[in-house]
Each structure stands twice: as C-alpha cells, then as structure tokens.
Amino acid sequence: xxxxxxxxxxxxxxxxxxxxxxxxxxxxxxxxxxxxxxxxxxxxxxxxxxxxxxxxxxxxxxxxxxxxxxxxxxxxxxxxxxxxxxxxxxxxxxxxxxxxxxxxxxxxxxxxxxxxxxxxxx
Numbered sequence: 001x002x003x004x005x006x007x008x009x010x011x012x013x014x015x016x017x018x019x020x021x022x023x024x025x026x027x028x029x030x031x032x033x034x035x036x037x038x039x040x041x042x043x044x045x046x047x048x049x050x051x052x053x054x055x056x057x058x059x060x061x062x063x064x065x066x067x068x069x070x071x072x073x074x075x076x077x078x079x080x081x082x083x084x085x086x087x088x089x090x091x092x093x094x095x096x097x098x099x100x101x102x103x104x105x106x107x108x109x110x111x112x113x114x115x116x117x118x119x120x121x122x
Contacts, residue, residue, distance in 0.1 A: 040081055
C-alpha cells in the first residue's frame, strides 16, 4: 500500500493505492474499454483516458480529492474527463505510485535494476 498526499493548483488529493489483485487487472481493462467506447474530443485527453486513468483508478483503495471550492470528491467516481482535468502534479504522482506498486502495468520496459527490485518485492 502507498499513500499520496499532495496539493496542486488549489486541489488537494489524499489517495491510498495497493498492489493489484486479479480484479484490479480486470477493472483496468474494463476502464480502458469504456474510455474507447466514449472517446474524449481532445486526442491527448483521450490517450490519458485510455492509458493513464485505468491504471490509476484500478488500484485505488480509497481517497478523497478536495477541489478549490472545498467540495470533497471520491476519486473512484471521477470520469475520464474529470480525471484528465486534475493538476498534472497529482496525476503524475498518482501514476507513479500505481506503477511503483504494479510494475507490470508499466508500458516502458524495466531496466535490469528495476526488474531486480520488483523481483525482491515479490
């Protein structure tokens, strides 16, 4: 498990992520498929909705996001469009934690050091 607590551009996020279960792997695939079925108009946002959003949401245990209006949002209820509208610092920290816990979800090949480190964690 990993906890992220971060504030950027008036948005505060507290997120708890975990190592993926089989269900999380399936959820990740389903979220990507849903994003393909309901594409966003901006190509960069659509790519994030298909590639980044599913990996971040699938291993999320719990958390909260507080927007600049002090409204509390459950991150599990974020749509792809709402997700890609988050400040980049929050998205990057969230994705980094998801990939740290679930290195098999990384689209880039692991270096020899990263592979050895991932094997030690198992």
